[in-house]
Amino acid sequence: MNAELDVIIIGAGFCGITVAASLKKFGIENFVIIEKGKTVARIWKNAYERLVTQNPYFTLPFFAGKRNYSTFKTKDEIVDYLTEYAHHFQVYDHIRFDEEVQNINKINHQIDNDWQIQTNKDILKCKVLVICTGLTNEPIILSFVGQEDFTGEIIHSSIYKNGIPYKNKKILVLGSGNSSAEIALDLYEHGASSIDMLIRGKRWVFPLYPRLRSLQYWLWQIRSYFKRLFHKHTVDTKIAAMEKAIDFTPEELQVEINEYDKFVRRFALDLSAYSIYPEDRGAIDMEVNYGRVAWVDRGTVKQIKEGNIKVIYSHIQQLTKTGVIFSNGESKDYDAIILGTGFRPGINKILRQSELYLNLDDRLLPKTNGKCQSVVDPTLYFVGFEKKLGASGTYGYYGWCTGKRIALQLQNKQFLSPQKLHI
Numbered sequence: 001m002n003a004e005l006d007v008i009i010i011g012a013g014f015c016g017i018t019v020a021a022s023l024k025k026f027g028i029e030n031f032v033i034i035e036k037g038k039t040v041a042r043i044w045k046n047a048y049e050r051l052v053t054q055n056p057y058f059t060l061p062f063f064a065g066k067r068n069y070s071t072f073k074t075k076d077e078i079v080d081y082l083t084e085y086a087h088h089f090q091v092y093d094h095i096r097f098d099e100e101v102q103n104i105n106k107i108n109h110q111i112d113n114d115w116q117i118q119t120n121k122d123i124l125k126c127k128v129l130v131i132c133t134g135l136t137n138e139p140i141i142l143s144f145v146g147q148e149d150f151t152g153e154i155i156h157s158s159i160y161k162n163g164i165p166y167k168n169k170k171i172l173v174l175g176s177g178n179s180s181a182e183i184a185l186d187l188y189e190h191g192a193s194s195i196d197m198l199i200r201g202k203r204w205v206f207p208l209y210p211r212l213r214s215l216q217y218w219l220w221q222i223r224s225y226f227k228r229l230f231h232k233h234t235v236d237t238k239i240a241a242m243e244k245a246i247d248f249t250p251e252e253l254q255v256e257i258n259e260y261d262k263f264v265r266r267f268a269l270d271l272s273a274y275s276i277y278p279e280d281r282g283a284i285d286m287e288v289n290y291g292r293v294a295w296v297d298r299g300t301v302k303q304i305k306e307g308n309i310k311v312i313y314s315h316i317q318q319l320t321k322t323g324v325i326f327s328n329g330e331s332k333d334y335d336a337i338i339l340g341t342g343f344r345p346g347i348n349k350i351l352r353q354s355e356l357y358l359n360l361d362d363r364l365l366p367k368t369n370g371k372c373q374s375v376v377d378p379t380l381y382f383v384g385f386e387k388k389l390g391a392s393g394t395y396g397y398y399g400w401c402t403g404k405r406i407a408l409q410l411q412n413k414q415f416l417s418p419q420k421l422h423i
């Protein structure tokens, strides 16, 4: 077992790295980041090749990077940028790559320094634990009646790289999220002989350009809000400003969501002629409250309209040796099925007594105070799971605010809360 640490951060994505940068800035040195991948931002590193971020001019707080990046960073640029960011704040050497956390346990709730983290290589102990393992950690893999008879390939979108192996093949893509839409387009551009998208729910669809404009509008609002909030330009003042900017009550957040939804609704595409229908609640409401991100089109819609990608609005009833029987009675042959069926956080897989720390709903998200701190244990933080506006734009804010809070907590030695003693 290694020496005892002040802080362990699990995950070297946007959240983990910004927490680390902030800890360092506020004088905490005795921490490690455990990352199961071989680079930072493993999710981006491993994703399909054509992936670019939907967020224009995406950067994290206090460092925009030294090299010139694309307006919409490519997946490799995201990895490069986060690597540059980690070096800039001198936290890169704190990362233990290629090491996976398998079990988290609090040995004794009455005692400080008692988080025990078991990895595939080591057992570590720390005073404060920060879980930054992301909302998209675990692919959701569906299984179907008759699957064992199907002779084609079935893969999840997280495994898909590009359309080269699928040239001249008949492909079924499940889902209407951004991954499904982009993979369908990629297959078309790589010469798949037929591409069907199986859509069974509703989904908002927006063209890219107005989304860019609406995001810029929102960023502009945030910037002017910050400007009003502070005049000095010290890091600390900016963090205080960030804390205020993300410190909404649930009611205030819902008001913001409704306002923003009113604004973006006018840009939505009407694809009902192609069996793609908007959700009953607003697009931002769906993203923030239900984790269902709108489809921001990068060319798939044109191919649907031209008949090169077909939408099937149905369910899979069963697989056969050569294809699929749908619940609408249609049946078709396929060489491969690609599951754009999404992800879940999967924190419950590593956190012992997870029913204590997580909401027992569909997504098993952590019980926090809205500022990333567990309501069950003040020495436990979950960054990257809060309901928020602005997606990636806010991951960095939460990371920095949490790092600062933990640094103060360590400096003031506030570990046990009164409620804690009753667990």
Ligand SMILES: Cc1cc2nc3c(=O)[nH]c(=O)nc-3n(C[C@H](O)[C@H](O)[C@H](O)COP(=O)(O)OP(=O)(O)OC[C@H]3O[C@@H](n4cnc5c(N)ncnc54)[C@H](O)[C@@H]3O)c2cc1C
Residues within 6 Å of the ligand: 010, 011, 012, 013, 014, 015, 016, 034, 035, 036, 037, 040, 041, 042, 043, 044, 047, 048, 051, 052, 053, 054, 055, 099, 100, 101, 102, 132, 133, 134, 135, 136, 137, 179, 350, 383, 384, 391, 392, 393, 395
């Ligand atoms: C294909 C795809 C496209 C996306 N596009 C966008 C986009 O355009 N805009 C946007 O805002 N968001 C997008 N997202 C959402 C994405 O989750 C966020 O952009 C961002 O990556 C979240 O940062 P994070 O730090 O919370 O989590 P992540 O970036 O997911 O980082 C979590 C890290 O934790 C590590 N980890 C997990 N479990 C363990 C363990 N047990 N032990 C050790 N390490 C572990 C993972 O390897 C990973 O590196 C996309 C997601 C996917 C999958």
